[in-house]
Amino acid sequence: MASNFKQLLNSGKFVITSEISPPKGTNIEKMLHHIDLLKDKVDALNVTDHQSSVMHFPSLGGCQVIEERGGEPILQMTCRDRNRIALQAELLLAYTRGIRNVLCLTGDAVVVGDHKEAKGVFDLDSVQLLRTIRQMELGKDLGGNNLDGTIEFCAGAIVTPEARPIEPQLIKFENKVEAGAEFFQTQAIYDLDNFAKFMQNARQFPVKILAGIVLLSSARMAKYMAENVPGIFVPQYLIDELASAPKGGALNKGIEIAGRMITSLKKEALCDGVHIMAIGREEVVPDILEAAGLPSRVMA
């Protein structure tokens, strides 16, 4: 049976996803709180997989909790920490726990994280991981052996519409589509004209695209992201707008900007939905939804 999320994607609804960052440690209280806060307000929740190569409670663990509490999890899987044996095994486990959506990522480099001396695995890449899922769905593992019980996932990937140069990224995007990606969550976008151009090309493919909305919490953070995070471009007018916010009001300004962007994306039907990343401020996601004028409760 197709996942709820997949059905929603295909229903033509403007889909909203967000994400949960698991804790560094066993204190999962905050994560549980965020899950409870968001699980009925958005259509699905990603759980990050050692985001920025910083060791955390695992994505799969977070997804199990979401599923147990009646939410719709999207399992983020990077190729950085597991070889093909471990990745396949985790897909088996995820499936048996009722998880039906996977986001396949290459993963950040080990050296940007907090275990800089670790061995980066990258036995598979994101395209190969997508194909692995499709092959396992047909009942065979990567070694060509029969599976006793198969899997079925709604598989997605990411794309960076602001990457420079863009051409090799677009080819990789097509390679992911070819490999079986059904949906894409994009890296943060802020320039809607650029994004519209990206979508013009992307529209020819039979995939759903959720625009990445990363909350800008201050002018400083926006500048930092624009200067340091590859593939993110923040127009100067947004930085100025954040800087012009009254003291202590930058976060509200950021929420307003995110809400405004979502409204435009939806109104102009630029894409199939949005993926909201509040990076450590999950509690304001409902405020972003409200600023976007979206119903506070999703009817699944």
Add this chain to the structure above:
Amino acid sequence: MKSITKQKPFDEIKQQLDRFDRVYIIGCGTCATMTKTGGKEEVLDMKKRLEELDKLVTGWTVIPTACDEMTEVAIREVDGAIRNVNCILVTACALGVHRVSLYIEKPVIPALDTLFIGIEDSPGYFHEVCAQCGQCIMGETASICPLTACHKGLLNGPCGGTNNGKCEVDKEKDCAWTLIYQRLRDQGRLDLMRKYHPPKNYQVMPRPKIIKLT
């Protein structure tokens, strides 16, 4: 081709020689000389530094190519100076250390860290071009090895970290997949960017790699 080496931190060498007070030093006249890490000059410098530690350096030699089989002859010639030492310190790459250890029954200690097999771009600048994977795909990647030149060894195009043609891990390093893209484009072979590369076979030749070439 060169075996690219770097001298170990002197403290590490000191610690490894801790229990040895009589040392013989062997350098290499090929790669380690070209990289200025284990040629005559560096051997003499090492001798001086060991003597400052009150070690007795009974002698030294620079073998023309420490990794080849002529090393046996070279070692036999200095047999007298080696007989009474407690250890041999080798300022050659790991291949040289291995070779020397075949002919001397005493402890053989590397003074260098072997970094990679690479080429010299300009004096003093070396870079790795091949990771010896055993199944070369450069024919389809415009003679740039993604396994080696891409930080993550990705086989199917760039990650999202490409930063104006540089790699996400280092603004000084080119993104391999940007280079591959540009070269394939210039060669009119962009279709190869769309070719699927299946997961790498890491057992083309299981380690340790041994082969008899006829």
